[in-house]
Amino acid sequence: MFALLLGNMQDGGLPHAGCVCGNCTAARRPDFPPHYVTSLAVVDERQTPPAVYVLDASPDIKHQLHLLAPWLGAHPSQPHRLRQPDGIFLTHGHMGHVDGLAQLGKEAMNVQQLPVYASPVLGELVVENGLWRPWAHQLVLRPLTAAKPITLAPDLTITPHLVPHRDEWGTGTFGFEIRGPHRSLFYVPDIDHWNQWPAAEEILGRVDVAIVDATFYSTTELHRQIAIPHATIPETLQLWQNLPSQLVLTHFNHTNPVLDPTSAARAAVTAAGATIGAVGLRWEL
Ligand SMILES: [Zn+2]
Ligand SMILES: [Zn+2]
Ligand SMILES: [Zn+2]
Structure with a gap:
């Protein structure tokens, strides 16, 4: 059993639509490694076929599902296609976390009775989306209740x-605590501020690995920062001075200087003992 990081970027991905900043320009070079929108897979190889779950349905899901080809295997009746995953877990309703569902419909993967785990309000929004109505009945909603394990x-x-x-729609936002026999992980790609979550230190301190929101390095990075709150990376590093879990950063905005391997910001993250999330990082569970 293992967890596999399928992406490390904020909702808009890298490169960002309409952006010619240094990070986006570098990302358009042909030899640039893939930086997909954040997503995590959980795979149980003991099952036959292996059970494959995807956390977040990112806009890059078609590439990310291909990373899972060794465990998805062939579709049972269409050998030139991959089998669909065994379930998709949604953290919340922002585009980088749900837009990949569109790739599962009739025009693309054409899934059949795919379990989708989401808050009850988000689940209803997904299946009532008028544009997806022709195939949304193929999504089987599995409502999530806070603090209740699946x-x-x-x-x-x-x-x-x-x-x-x-929370524009009252759907709530989940982080996911994943527990296997040997290791536990916490995946929280989006959070406004650590001090608004009283249980943060208790929950993040009891897992082995925490994969967390690292959208911005500084509050000056984006002129819209006031309207788009996220804990900055230095704030997160400071919190982790008191936490025993391994810190892994994900959900980088395209403006984030840590995306440049030669930056001082990247050096500071590494010196603090944190890991820069990257496609393909894997933890045995
Ligand atoms: Zn996001
Ligand atoms: Zn950019
Ligand atoms: Zn969000």
């Missing part, structure tokens, strides 16, 4: 925890 195997659970994050 048992994927007797020794593998995913527990949603509500975290503070701007």
Whole structure:
């Protein structure tokens, strides 16, 4: 059993639409490694075929599902296609976390009765989306309740925890606590500010690995920062001075200087003992 990081970028990805900043320009070079929008897979190889769950349906999902080809294997009746995953877990309703669902419809992957785990309000929004109505009945909603574990195997659970994050539709935002027999992970790609989540230190301190929101390095990075709150990387590094879990950063905005391997910001993250999230990072569970 393992977790596999499928992406490390903020919703808009890299390069960003309409952007010619240094990071986006570098990302358009042909030899630039893939930086997909944040997503995490949980794979249980003991099952036949392996059970494959995807956390967040990112706009890059078509590439990310291909990373899972060794475990998805062939579609049962169409050998030139991949089998669909066994379930998709949604953290919240912002575009980088749900837009990949469109790739699952009739015009693309054409999934059949795919379990989608989401808050009840988000689940309803997804299936009532008028544009997806022709095929949304193929999504089987599995409503999530905060702090109630979903048992994927007797020794593998995913527990949603509500975290503070701007909430335009009243859907809530979840971080996911993943527990296997040997290791536990917490995946929280979006959070407004750590001090708005009273349980942060307790929950993040009890897991082995925490994969967390690192959208911005500084509050001056984006002129819209006031309207788009996220804990900055230095604030997160400071919190982790008191936490025993391994810190892994994800959900980088295209403006984030840590995307440049030669930057002082990247050196500061590494010196603090944190890991820059990258496509393909893997943790045994
Ligand atoms: Zn996001
Ligand atoms: Zn850019
Ligand atoms: Zn968000």
